[in-house]
Amino acid sequence: MIKIIDYGLGNILAFQNMYKRLNVQVGIARTADDLSGATKLVLPGVGAFDHAMELLDGSGMRQRLDDLVLNERLPVIGICVGMQMLAEQSDEGRLPGLGWIRGEVKGFKSLQKRDLLLPHMGWNDVQPTGRTRLFDQLHTDSRFYFLHSFYFECARPEDVAATSTYGKEFCCAVEAGNIHGVQFHPEKSHHYGAQLLKNFSEL
Amino acid sequence: MLRPRIIPCLLVQDGGLVKTVKFKEPKYVGDPNNAVKIFNEKEADELIVLDIDATAQQREPNFRLISQFAAECRMPLCYGGGIRTAEQAKRIIGLGVEKVAISAAAVADPKLISRIAEEVGSQSVVVVLDVKSSLFGKQEVWTHNGRKNSGKSPVEAAQEAEVLGAGEIVINSIDRDGQMKGYDVALATRLRAATRLPMSVLGGAGSLQDIGELIAACGVVGASAGSFFVFKGAYRAVLISYPTQAQKDELIRTSLHQRVGAGTA
Numbered sequence: 190m191i192k193i194i195d196y197g198l199g200n201i202l203a204f205q206n207m208y209k210r211l212n213v214q215v216g217i218a219r220t221a222d223d224l225s226g227a228t229k230l231v232l233p234g235v236g237a238f239d240h241a242m243e244l245l246d247g248s249g250m251r252q253r254l255d256d257l258v259l260n261e262r263l264p265v266i267g268i269c270v271g272m273q274m275l276a277e278q279s280d281e282g283r284l285p286g287l288g289w290i291r292g293e294v295k296g297f298k299s300l301q302k303r304d305l306l307l308p309h310m311g312w313n314d315v316q317p318t319g320r321t322r323l324f325d326q327l328h329t330d331s332r333f334y335f336l337h338s339f340y341f342e343c344a345r346p347e348d349v350a351a352t353s354t355y356g357k358e359f360c361c362a363v364e365a366g367n368i369h370g371v372q373f374h375p376e377k378s379h380h381y382g383a384q385l386l387k388n389f390s391e392l
Numbered sequence: 393m394l395r396p397r398i399i400p401c402l403l404v405q406d407g408g409l410v411k412t413v414k415f416k417e418p419k420y421v422g423d424p425n426n427a428v429k430i431f432n433e434k435e436a437d438e439l440i441v442l443d444i445d446a447t448a449q450q451r452e453p454n455f456r457l458i459s460q461f462a463a464e465c466r467m468p469l470c471y472g473g474g475i476r477t478a479e480q481a482k483r484i485i486g487l488g489v490e491k492v493a494i495s496a497a498a499v500a501d502p503k504l505i506s507r508i509a510e511e512v513g514s515q516s517v518v519v520v521l522d523v524k525s526s527l528f529g530k531q532e533v534w535t536h537n538g539r540k541n542s543g544k545s546p547v548e549a550a551q552e553a554e555v556l557g558a559g560e561i562v563i564n565s566i567d568r569d570g571q572m573k574g575y576d577v578a579l580a581t582r583l584r585a586a587t588r589l590p591m592s593v594l595g596g597a598g599s600l601q602d603i604g605e606l607i608a609a610c611g612v613v614g615a616s617a618g619s620f621f622v623f624k625g626a627y628r629a630v631l632i633s634y635p636t637q638a639q640k641d642e643l644i645r646t647s648l649h650q651r652v653g654a655g656t657a
Contacts, residue, residue: 197486200462200488200490201488202459202462202463202487202488203462203463203465203466203488206463206464206466207466235485235490235512235513235515235516236485236511236512236513236516237510237513303588304588305588306588306589306590306591306612307588307589307590308514308515308559308560308590309394310397310515310559310560310590311394311395311396311397311437311438311590311612311614312394312395312397312437313393313394313395314393332395334437334438334467334468335394336468336490336491336515336516337515338514338515354393355394374468374490376466377465377466377467377468377469377490379432379435379466379467380435382466
């Protein structure tokens, strides 16, 4: 069963409702014990990077998650700050990230473009790179809702699963083996988001 | 390309959906949960829900109602009404709302913006500025459903909100509320030039053309409306509507083209 990781951040209900509409069974994990029986993991996240890492580290699930993702290779998808948490570090905070995908999180502010409104808020086009199955049926005219000021910079170009453009072309989805992440909010992106979450459930 | 957003704004009073004119004469127009369902089907870009009684009656936000909206809503949701503490804002975000809107409390105590931003992140903090013109045309920010004058200019209030960590400004024209004769584009243009925050404009939209004019003047902006999406025809019959994706794409394309053509991009 897909387990949504509830460490006190992010829109757990929205994912639950979306999967209910898709007729996909999901559960919620609040403790390490809740993670048993998981076949896939959803890691949501909003707000500040350090706050998210602190809460996840304090949830009692961290060790079990590292084991499930890195050793048992369970498919996992990080959403928004949940994707940023996959990185090794973030310019937004001081705490290390999960380090599941090599790279670091940068601020759009560092681009020093005066005309760039921040945060990046609204519906933007997404271009999948073509290797990932996460974007099946989403290769033409797919758009998703973004709400963020920081973005993931992959250390290895092959981990970039999709890009979008705001101030520059940036990586808005990552994929390295069983580990996935999207910067936008599929749970709030109408039929585009539903398709993506369905694709994840069918990986 | 990041697109301008077209955003229905729902006003809630006593658990019902209402629509006002110049912030007065609230008219019952239906069940808000039903409206959310319809905007889901129409794939609206975003939704703003404002409880117009909470602050005026010094009530807490209605957390039960908010969690219903958040669970139902398949588009990003911004909720406002009665939020006075960072704790309340955090609780609302925890219910699955993307953004919280603060107005009166932020005008009275601007540091509240920073306290909420620290808890939930700047991207989720929206400051709503209700703007009314005096007899002599001076525009100021009002609160408590347009009954209290803060004495602040909208530009000053918006810039202060930006410095304190807001993630978006919503400019709401009290004079144009419910008029359906077009946005206060001059006010929107002034505000657009004054901050580097995303901005949405509310008050006055009566047609897609009005939305197009706002986009032509301000570029990537949130065009929000109440009456336009809930009323139809000269007799203001209640009928919820929203442009199709093809209509939106065409409107945005032509409006942004006008903007470039006018040399203001």
